[in-house]
Amino acid sequence: MSVKEKPPLIWLNVTLFLSSFIVAVFVAPWYGFEFGYEAEHWLWLLITFSFCNLSITAGYHRLWSHKTYDAHWSLRLLFALGGAFALQNSALHWSSDHRVHHKHVDNNDKDHYSAKRGFWFSHIGWMLRHYNPATYSDYGNCRDLQKDKIVMWQHKHYLLLAILMNIGVPLLLGVIYQDIWGMLLMVCVVRLVLSHHSTFFINSLAHIWGSQPYTDKNTARDNAVLAVFTFGEGYHNYHHIFENDYRNGIHWWQFDPTKWLIKSCSWLGLTTKLRTTSTFRIEKARATQLLKKAKEKLESKPNSQSIRDQLQKEFDALVHHMQEYYEARKEVLGEKTATVVKKYERSVSKLKYQQIKEEFERQQRSWNLLVRRYA
Numbered sequence: 001m002s003v004k005e006k007p008p009l010i011w012l013n014v015t016l017f018l019s020s021f022i023v024a025v026f027v028a029p030w031y032g033f034e035f036g037y038e039a040e041h042w043l044w045l046l047i048t049f050s051f052c053n054l055s056i057t058a059g060y061h062r063l064w065s066h067k068t069y070d071a072h073w074s075l076r077l078l079f080a081l082g083g084a085f086a087l088q089n090s091a092l093h094w095s096s097d098h099r100v101h102h103k104h105v106d107n108n109d110k111d112h113y114s115a116k117r118g119f120w121f122s123h124i125g126w127m128l129r130h131y132n133p134a135t136y137s138d139y140g141n142c143r144d145l146q147k148d149k150i151v152m153w154q155h156k157h158y159l160l161l162a163i164l165m166n167i168g169v170p171l172l173l174g175v176i177y178q179d180i181w182g183m184l185l186m187v188c189v190v191r192l193v194l195s196h197h198s199t200f201f202i203n204s205l206a207h208i209w210g211s212q213p214y215t216d217k218n219t220a221r222d223n224a225v226l227a228v229f230t231f232g233e234g235y236h237n238y239h240h241i242f243e244n245d246y247r248n249g250i251h252w253w254q255f256d257p258t259k260w261l262i263k264s265c266s267w268l269g270l271t272t273k274l275r276t277t278s279t280f281r282i283e284k285a286r287a288t289q290l291l292k293k294a295k296e297k298l299e300s301k302p303n304s305q306s307i308r309d310q311l312q313k314e315f316d317a318l319v320h321h322m323q324e325y326y327e328a329r330k331e332v333l334g335e336k337t338a339t340v341v342k343k344y345e346r347s348v349s350k351l352k353y354q355q356i357k358e359e360f361e362r363q364q365r366s367w368n369l370l371v372r373r374y375a
Helices: 011-035 039-065 073-086 091-103 119-123 149-156 158-177 180-203 224-229 236-241 257-267 279-298 305-334 340-372
Strands: none
Touching: 011 180, 039 073, 039 091, 039 158, 039 180, 039 257, 073 091, 073 149, 073 158, 073 180, 091 149, 119 180, 149 158, 158 180, 180 224, 279 305, 279 340, 305 340
16 A cells, blocks of 8 residues: 555544543643642652553563563563553554564554654554554564463453553542542543653654664664653664663663663562663764764765775774773673682783773774764
């Protein structure tokens, strides 16, 4: 089917998205002006919104779609309930779609929410029409998840769980705080709209707005602003090149509460086998991208071949020293000294490591000075 041919509308999705948006934008503010919202309304809005989004980012995305870590059954159960609360289909279905997206990113014919088809399509349009005729009868790309009893339990009872979470939780809170309509509006509708569109930004804006420090082989972008609204998923350029890393924001100062949740749970024994990407691979990808940008800028300049050759030479030297440095650092950090001999060997290794580090830093400074002129 060509892009110009529009398949039939999915009226259930159209009705859900449109009605919830209208109620959240018009009815919820009216109720607030007429009857007022108390602190508990805003508190439970924040709690349920965070619960839903973290269930998607830490559960659906980094746990089940990418297998970046293992989780205890109790945590997986919470993510399954939170995913149903978020009303974004079952974990099995969501993960199947997402694995297709990563495998065929930006391919308009295969990527279910390709950003190359525009913001509207990648944000929500792909869910409003029958663009994807597949029935998902076997979920062949998620056979590993079909062995997860909690995933399959949620998939089998998804509709019931979605109703219980989206109606039951707000009703219960409404009874407790004696304001059923207020809680239904805030915890059910407003929370749902916020949860939906903040998650949808990952498919749309995170492929349109931001920088590409690691790769430009796809449309994924890094954006610190989006990271705030998407619980850390805004560092999307990093994610698309290192999808098996449980982190998206790799630096301590980058806002990635999903990473913090997964790491914190590891201290409690709830998560294990956290997968990370080596610093060498990360820094090499960054340097490779800088080299590419510099060479592209030099393409239009006459007699630039010598400069390009110099850049390549500096890059090769940088990668050599970089690899040597990170291997030495790993060796030193991994050593355990129990005897005098070991302590002596460790001191020698440290001296060698320091020399390698100084050489790497010198080469890094030389590279940075050169690349800043052209990148």
